[in-house]
Amino acid sequence: MASRWGEQLTISLFGESHGPAVGVVLDGVPPGEELDLEAMEAFIKRRAPGHTPWSTTRKERDTFSILSGFYQGKTTGTPLTIVIENKDARSLDYAKTSYLPRPSHADYTGTVRFKGASDPRGGGHFSGRLTASLCVAGAICKQILERRGIEIYARIAELGGISDLGLDPANPDLSSLKSLADKKLSVVDDEKGKEMVDLIEKVRTQGDSLGGIVQCFALGLPAGLGDPMFGGVESRLASLFYGIPAVKGVSFGDGFDVSRRRGSENNDPFYVDRQGQVRTLTNHEGGINGGITNGMPLVVQVGIKPTPSIGLPQKTVNLQTLSDEFLTIQGRHDPSIVPRAVVVVEAAAAIAILDLVLVAFGLQGLGGMKHGT
Ligand SMILES: Cc1cc2nc3c(=O)[nH]c(=O)nc-3n(C[C@H](O)[C@H](O)[C@H](O)COP(=O)(O)O)c2cc1C
Numbered sequence: 001m002a003s004r005w006g007e008q009l010t011i012s013l014f015g016e017s018h019g020p021a022v023g024v025v026l027d028g029v030p031p032g033e034e035l036d037l038e039a040m041e042a043f044i045k046r047r048a049p050g051h052t053p054w055s056t057t058r059k060e061r062d063t064f065s066i067l068s069g070f071y072q073g074k075t076t077g078t079p080l081t082i083v084i085e086n087k088d089a090r091s092l093d094y095a096k097t098s099y100l101p102r103p104s105h106a107d108y109t110g111t112v113r114f115k116g117a118s119d120p121r122g123g124g125h126f127s128g129r130l131t132a133s134l135c136v137a138g139a140i141c142k143q144i145l146e147r148r149g150i151e152i153y154a155r156i157a158e159l160g161g162i163s164d165l166g167l168d169p170a171n172p173d174l175s176s177l178k179s180l181a182d183k184k185l186s187v188v189d190d191e192k193g194k195e196m197v198d199l200i201e202k203v204r205t206q207g208d209s210l211g212g213i214v215q216c217f218a219l220g221l222p223a224g225l226g227d228p229m230f231g232g233v234e235s236r237l238a239s240l241f242y243g244i245p246a247v248k249g250v251s252f253g254d255g256f257d258v259s260r261r262r263g264s265e266n267n268d269p270f271y272v273d274r275q276g277q278v279r280t281l282t283n284h285e286g287g288i289n290g291g292i293t294n295g296m297p298l299v300v301q302v303g304i305k306p307t308p309s310i311g312l313p314q315k316t317v318n319l320q321t322l323s324d325e326f327l328t329i330q331g332r333h334d335p336s337i338v339p340r341a342v343v344v345v346e347a348a349a350a351i352a353i354l355d356l357v358l359v360a361f362g363l364q365g366l367g368g369m370k371h372g373t
Contacts (some may be wrong), residue, residue: 003125008358011137011351015086017122017129023083026069026140028355030363031077033144035070043139046181046343047132049334064131067084077141082136086129099319104308106245111319124324126190128337129243131344138347141354148363149220151351153177154346155186157301159196159212159338160203165189169253169299170268170283172217186342204335207311211246212338214302214345218353221287223278223295225356232291233298237352241302244344246337249303253286268296298353302345309333 004012008028015022017221041063048062062084069080099118101107106126110118118124142152155177157164164187167173173188187193203210226233227279238250258266261284268280277297286299309329316327357363 005243006351006355009141009333009351009355013130013133015083015125015130015133016087016124018118018124019119021083021085022130022133023081024137026080026082026137028358029069029075029077029080029140030144030358031075033075033140034073034076035140036143039143040064043142043343043347044132044135047135047340049340062135064136080140082133084132084136100325101319102309102327102329103316104305105371108319123245123265126245128334128340131244131341131347134244134351135347136341138344138350141350142346144145144363145350145354145357148357150357151177151219152216152346152349152353153180153316154216154342154349155180155188155216156193156196156338156342157213157215160199160210162192162195162199164192167215167217168283169217169286169297170280172219172297174219177217177219177331180342185261185339200336209307209310209334210336210338211267211304211306212336214304214338214342216298216300216302216349218287218298218349221293221295221298221353223293225293225353225360226288227290228291233288233356236356237300237349240348241300241345244302244306244341244348246305246341247302248305249301251301251303252288253299254284254302257278258284263315298349300349301355302341304338304341307334307337 003014004010006028010027010028012025013022014024044062044064064082064084067081067083068075069078087149098107098116100110105123107120107123110124110126111120122129142212145152155164167176168189176188180188183190183193185193185197187196200210226236234252241247241250254266266284268282268285270278270280277295280294283296283299285294285296286292287296288298309331310333311329313326313328316325317323318325
């Protein structure tokens with residue numbers, strides 16, 4: 001089950017960072033959906049490293065091949081298999097990680113869990129490289145959702161302690177959200193973006209790394225998606241977000257801030273808008289009540305840790321001799337994962353939301369539902 005996710009729409013990720021390829025099998029994609037391959041390429045390019053000064057110099061071109069489930073420009077409804085070749089692997093950089101585990105990476109836990117048999121090169125199956133497959137799957141789901149009026153946008157809300165401009169969760173500025181995909185750094189306030197870039201550059205030269213928070217908005221969701229208790233929208237989305245390497249926190253709406261408020265401050269009062277739609281004045285709940293969407297924008301924050309592979313010397317253990325050692329990591333690593341994680345979060349949200357839609361009413365039912373924003 002571990003690398004497979006979903007109910008009505010399932011994704012199954014495969015591959016290792018330095019193997020021949022990574023990829024994904026999507027099962028349950030509705031038949032007859034046109035796929036804009038150029039838009040898919042453009043989407044996954046936002047994740048690829050090597051084209052910005054603040055990402056690793058690894059060149060991951062991320063061109064994909066569709067092996068099944070796609071005929072004459074449309075999905076067939078049978079399993080859609082997509083592979084992305086690995087072309088810029090330098091395995092020598094990682095020769096030591098099998099016995100000198102990188103602190104806070106998965107080298108140690110992966111070795112224990114798979115009894116030393118896992119591929120250690122470039123983090124193997126635990127590598128951020130696997131998120132290229134997640135992005136291809138997300139690009140497909142995003143296109144299917146957009147045709148039905150559901151749009152998903154993500155941005156860097158915070159990086160290295162520097163915050164982007166706040167957006168109203170009840171009514172986020174659409175033009176700001178739409179502009180994010182065309183920017184090198186997905187922030188609303190470009191001045192703040194410049195501060196973030198300067199800080200990344202400074203920390204990179206110090207051999208260190210930075211974390212941050214990605215915020216994601218889903219607009220146009222109908223009220224009534226999701227189930228109570230364990231099948232709630234929060235549970236399903238969070239389970240997919242936590243599958244993204246380096247994600248250490250997920251919060252919906254105002255997150256932990258709600259626990260410091262009174263009910264009178266936190267409740268989102270209902271009203272009927274000019275179109276006769278039930279809406280809320282504020283959106284502290286992030287568009288979800290009782291695990292079910294209420295038609296307001298879905299708002300979620302995803303906390304990303306600093307890249308574990310840093311240039312500074314760190315304490316570790318030698319698993320061959322069981323003695324303490326110092327490790328200095330060579331290799332090519334992102335000084336911050338956050339800029340590249342934005343599109344991964346967007347992709348994961350699209351996959352989870354399409355699955356929720358298909359479980360709730362199938363694609364046809366979407367048109368008949370009341371839309372939020
Ligand atoms: C897009 C992306 C790129 C990543 N790049 C790196 C990297 O260059 N170096 C690194 O040590 N970790 C990188 N990671 C994070 C590790 O894969 C992750 O920290 C590791 O698998 C341990 O998992 P955990 O952080 O979820 O506990 C990346 C993650 C993502 C999502």
